[in-house]
Amino acid sequence: MKEYNQVTLPNYTYVFNFESDFIHQKTRTWMQDNWTLGFYYVGAYMVFIFGGQYLMQNRPRFELRGVLCLWNTILGTFSIIGACRTVPEFLHTLTHHGLYHSVCVPSFIEQDRVSGFWTWMFVLSKLPELGDTVFIVLRKQPLIFLHWYHHITVLLYSWFSYSEYTSSARWFIVMNYCVHSIMYSYFALRAAGYAPPRQIAMVITSLQLLQMVVGCAINLWAHQLLQKNIECHVTPFNVKLSIAMYFSYFVLFARFFYTTYVLKSNKKKNISASTAEYPLMKSKIH
Template sequence: MSGVEFSIDRPFGIYLWDYFDQAFTAVLGKSANDFAFVEGETPFSTIPEVVVGCVTYLMVIFGGQYILRDSMPLRPKFIFQVHNLLLTLVSLAILLLLIEQLVPQLVRHGLYWTICSFDAWTQKHELLYYLNYLVKYWELIDTVFLVVKKKKLGGDEKERADGFKFLHVFHHSMTMVLCYTQLVGRTTVSWVPIVLNLTVHVLMYYYYFRTASGAKIWWKKYLTTMQIIQFVIDLFVIYSCTYTFYANKYALQLPNFGTCSGGEGAAWFGCAILSSYLVLFINFYRMTYNANKNKKNAAAAAAAATVKKSKKI
């Protein structure tokens, strides 16, 4: 391995994949360059495994809530900190490795080729997408922490708490399914939602790590804003790819950029799930921050009324 040398192929000055390959080989005894995702052979590569994962997740969550219904909340602070720190670092590592692979493609071939060409789906991309998919199983532990801590969204409004619970459980389980469908469908555009999701998750898990240590982080509100922006960008890109695929295949008289690589079923599932995420996160934002704003305004009005009343006395 050579020293620091910035180039199109080395956007970070060093080739991170070489270091990753060394670590991968040390842990698994084979090179990362030899990996191939094969349905039925690669772990967690079949529909039954995904279904069992989702069912187990739901059983643990709702079963845990029932079992712990009369117990005091647990505070596994240290384990929670380690969990979030590791997810921050793992998400960052996958993100940087993906960027390293994408920069040469984007510079040499352009955006359309990188999101739609079959050749843009490389062996290295496939391994990183698979690792991102496996991380989604790990992230299911987030909800376990909520269960043992008996965590609810701030405030007493049952609607907000229930809305948060549904969003959290639905988002975690369906994202795992979404990653599986795109991996099997070999949708080249997968890197767009994955890169954006990893970027948000690096900040999100860092936020959880810091707040678990007692730090006060002022930008919590902007995490939800980032997630909403993420889904807007995702949908714009994915719907564009879906449109150009169908226009090129069935209606050549319509303007299009050409065909786009990936399974049709995977594309439609991705559109549906990401659309639902956008709606749910906007609703979550509305319920949470608008409710907090109204609460602050009501408190300020009450304080002003008290001052006014005291002056009269």
């Protein structure tokens, strides 16, 4: 593994004070001491989901369109900023230090304060993102297993991985920021009353599927490196956990894509065909 003093960093146009003042050691110590709090948050989240759905059964749904638009706009803006601040380090690492470094050396936290700060923000953001479900419950919309399973596992895995400074997280964080930039912006437009083309929703789900494929590939490669006793700052347990998580995401998102875009599209075609045939059949009868 290359020594850290050989690591070069991207040239940022501007670095904010809160980024330059970021001290990663303090945040890691806090997460090592407190990452298990995530289980309590998840427990409260589950109680809210099923308790909230029960309480809303015989109540009128809340509209909350304005609040939902603001919520998605905030998360979309946050994701865009996070992507803009982490992508430069990611690309610089790939082009100047190679694939191995990008997967196995956590310099994005320990060396780069800009990327380190936004990595910390990414990890913390998984807690308020649980608020997405609040709107679904209060607006009495369908809550699928994929939604809450994804929120729970990402929160727990992100917090646990930060306590270990999992180096492969560089890939996961950048991909997530980029996909969420598009996804939350799309949701904000929908909440504001606009109707973006259906193809955009398909693109977002496709990007999520691609994210899972890349996540599995990165984890499998890291696992192979560990088996060959090649130094990589990822624990064997973390790799196995991450592979299981990303693979389960891929299966669930693939199923969602099929049922939402393929099956529904076929049903619409069949309905359209039946509607077109009906006048012709009627004319034959008469």
